[in-house]
Amino acid sequence: MKDKPKNKKPIFLFIGKDKEPLFSKKNKKLLSDPLDDNNPITVQVLGICSALAITVQLEPAIVMTMSVIFVMACSNVIISVLRNLIPNRIRIIVFLVVISSLVALVDQFLKAYAYEVSKELSIFIGLIVTNCIIMGRLEAFALGNGVWKSFLDGIGNAFAYGVILILVAFFRELLGSGNLMGVQVIPDFIYEMGYENNGLMLLSPMALITVGIIIWIQRSRNKKLIEQG
Amino acid sequence: MNRESNSYTFLFIGVMIVGIASILAYTSQTLKPLQKENIRKEKMQNILSTVGVNVSPEEAEELYNQYVIEELSLRNDGTVNENLNPFSDINLAKELKKDYSNQHFPLYVAEIDSEKFYIIELRGVGLWDAIWGYMSLKSDFNTINGVSFDHKGETAGLGAEITKDWFKDSFVNEKVFNENGDLVGITVLKGNNDPNNTDKDDHEVDAISGSTITGDGVTDMIIERLNNYLPYLKKLNIAQL
Numbered sequence: 001m002k003d004k005p006k007n008k009k010p011i012f013l014f015i016g017k018d019k020e021p022l023f024s025k026k027n028k029k030l031l032s033d034p035l036d037d038n039n040p041i042t043v044q045v046l047g048i049c050s051a052l053a054i055t056v057q058l059e060p061a062i063v064m065t066m067s068v069i070f071v072m073a074c075s076n077v078i079i080s081v082l083r084n085l086i087p088n089r090i091r092i093i094v095f096l097v098v099i100s101s102l103v104a105l106v107d108q109f110l111k112a113y114a115y116e117v118s119k120e121l122s123i124f125i126g127l128i129v130t131n132c133i134i135m136g137r138l139e140a141f142a143l144g145n146g147v148w149k150s151f152l153d154g155i156g157n158a159f160a161y162g163v164i165l166i167l168v169a170f171f172r173e174l175l176g177s178g179n180l181m182g183v184q185v186i187p188d189f190i191y192e193m194g195y196e197n198n199g200l201m202l203l204s205p206m207a208l209i210t211v212g213i214i215i216w217i218q219r220s221r222n223k224k225l226i227e228q229g
Numbered sequence: 230m231n232r233e234s235n236s237y238t239f240l241f242i243g244v245m246i247v248g249i250a251s252i253l254a255y256t257s258q259t260l261k262p263l264q265k266e267n268i269r270k271e272k273m274q275n276i277l278s279t280v281g282v283n284v285s286p287e288e289a290e291e292l293y294n295q296y297v298i299e300e301l302s303l304r305n306d307g308t309v310n311e312n313l314n315p316f317s318d319i320n321l322a323k324e325l326k327k328d329y330s331n332q333h334f335p336l337y338v339a340e341i342d343s344e345k346f347y348i349i350e351l352r353g354v355g356l357w358d359a360i361w362g363y364m365s366l367k368s369d370f371n372t373i374n375g376v377s378f379d380h381k382g383e384t385a386g387l388g389a390e391i392t393k394d395w396f397k398d399s400f401v402n403e404k405v406f407n408e409n410g411d412l413v414g415i416t417v418l419k420g421n422n423d424p425n426n427t428d429k430d431d432h433e434v435d436a437i438s439g440s441t442i443t444g445d446g447v448t449d450m451i452i453e454r455l456n457n458y459l460p461y462l463k464k465l466n467i468a469q470l
Contacts, residue, residue, distance in 0.1 A: 056385075087238045094245065101249045108256050112263035115271070115286070 022148065030152040034160035036222060040133045041164040042215045043225060047133040051165055052207040054124050058181050061169035063117050064124060065162030067110075069155060071102045072134050076154030079142040086143075095138045100129045133161055168210045176201030272316070279365035279375040280339050280346045297348075299338035305329060307460030321352040322359065334457045339365070346374055349458055353450025356442040358382040360391065360450060366405070370462055373415070376400045378447065388443030399426045399434040405455055407432065412459060414452030417444035 021027075040046045054060045075098050079086070086094050107125045110118035118125070128134070137157050142150040173179055178186040178197050186195070200206055219225045231237060270286040273293040277284055284292050302313035313319065315335030324332050337348040345368040352361045358381035365374040378391040390396055400415060407413045419436040426434055436444040 085232075085241065087232050087241055089233065090238055090242065093242075097245060097249060101253055104253055105256055108260050108264075111267065112260040115264075115267040 027149065027152055030149060031156040031159075034153075034156040035163065036218070037224060039164065039218070040136075040157050040161045041211065042218050044133075044136070046136050047131050047161055048208075048211070050124065050127060050131055051168060051211060052204045053127070054121075055165060055169040055172050055207050055210075056176065056202055057173050057179075058166065058169045059117075060121055060124065061162075061165045063121060064128075065158070065165055067106050067121075067125060068128060068131065068134070068161060069158040071099065071106060071128055072137065072158040073151055073154040074102050075099050075134060076137060076142040076150040077147055079138045080145060080147045080150035083143050091139075091143065092135075095135055096129070099134055099138075103128045133157060164211070164214060167214060168207055171210055172201045172206065176206075269317075275377045275379070276337055276339075276348055276363050278377045279348055279363045280341055281375055282341070296339045296341055297337050298340045301336040301338070303334045303336055303458065303461045305332055305334075305457065305460065307462075307464045319350075321350050321361070325352060332457070334454075336458065336461070344368065349454060351376075351378075351450050351454045353446050353453065355380055355383045355391075355446040356388050356440070357384070360443065360446055362450075364400075364451065364454075370465075371404050371406045373400050373403050373405065380443075383443050384440070387437065388440040390437045390440065391443060391447060396434075396437060402429045403434065404430060404432060405451070412452070412455055414448065414455055417448045419444070 034040060038044065041048065041051055050064065054064050075095070078098050079095065082094070103125060106128075107118065110121070110125065137153060141153045145153070170180070173181075174185065175198050178184055178191075186197075267286070270289045273289040274284060274286060277289065277293060277296065280296065282292060282296060300315045302310040302315040302319060304310055310333060313333055315333075315337070319333050319335045321335070324334070335350050339346045339348060346365045347368070347370055348363055348365040350361070350363055352359065354360065360378065360380040360383065362376060362378035364376045366372065367374050376397050378397060380389060380391060383389045383391065403415050405412060405414055413432045416433045417436045418433045419438075419441060423431060423433065424435045
């Protein structure tokens with residue numbers, strides 16, 4: 001989506017009428033905002049379901065992050081391209097069709113080129129379809145903004161989602177099974193001294209509690225997020 | 230054209246569906262050979278893993294051809310059907326739905342260090358969906374040498390644990406026939422008094438907490454599939470039969 005020839009009519013394909021630089025302050029904010037002030041998980045509390053399901057180990061969390069980044073960036077772009085063509089009444093259906101076909105594509109490619117990973121993630125890949133972040137960003141952003149902006153918004157939100165996912169997975173795998181990426185990191189002598197892995201970390205409630213702790217830390221650092229009451 | 234009119238909406242949907250369907254169909258068709266190849270190699274890996282040969286997908290084919298010396302398609306009366314390649318032509322899931330008299334069962338014979346192993350294919354149902362696997366028996370067709378299990382949708386952390394080594398290892402050296410020569414299979418039992426599985430003559434392995442139904446599925450799958458091979462064994466007249 002680099003500079004395209006300017007067209008008189010505001011054709012849906014191109015970035016927009018204004019000559020904004022590709023990484024203007026506003027555009028950069030689209031990338032950085034979701035990381036903190038407007039984080040999809042910790043602030044908007046979207047996509048919590050998958051944050052519980054696939055954060056037992058680090059590796060699936062990372063693959064999930066990459067798949068979501070891909071699906072989200074692409075679906076944001078596609079919807080943004082089509083935004084002036086989509087009949088308003090069936091827009092949610094169109095979103096669903098676009099998201100699920102992208103997910104089906106990811107699934108097919110993983111099965112062909114990364115079979116082991118695809119087996120590991122099996123149902124979770126399909127669950128990207130139900131990831132509310134994607135639907136939410138399509139409705140709230142891509143439907144009303146240009147292609148480039150939507151692309152950045154998609155990357156930003158998916159990345160911010162992934163950061164939380166990876167953070168939670170890091171602590172759950174470390175404390176729950178003493179591993180990272182499937183490799184044991186807690187040395188044996190600590191176990192011999194009486195340390196035990198905390199099996200509770202492997203169960204979904206601890207994912208919520210970990211997310212809760214992250215929210216707590218984030219809010220104590222970022223006073224903007226505290227609701228005035 | 231008015232974006233909100235019915236005809237536009239139908240037109241939009243029509244174009245969208247045709248477009249997306251062709252893209253998906255095209256990708257699926259182009260990637261299918263690669264996917265099939267992955268599945269084939271995985272099958273070889275699984276078969277080899279039951280005889281203690283753990284290989285990467287790349288080496289699977291070569292080592293499979295090296296170790297597996299015989300592939301047989303057995304009819305339910307114990308005769309061998311020469312016209313059927315058990316590895317590629319028998320899909321046990323479909324086979325089990327057929328009329329019993331038309332069913333075929335694959336038997337793989339592997340030889341490692343001049344020791345013979347019989348590998349049978351397993352297929353049954355767990356709690357949510359199909360479970361399957363392979364089981365290798367030593368040359369007496371009684372002692373289990375190794376098993377491999379897989380599943381479609383058992384609960385992660387509970388039923389899905391059947392794929393883990395600690396569970397599979399508990400089958401090793403268990404016997405599937407009792408002293409009288411009756412086929413008893415292996416029972417996955419909870420409240421087994423032998424949690425470390427030191428008793429190898431009890432035809433029991435310890436169950437996984439929270440996955441009783443998957444465990445029962447494994448029990449049933451083993452005895453049912455073993456039963457299919459009895460006629461062939463009687464013909465071979467191996468050991469205690």
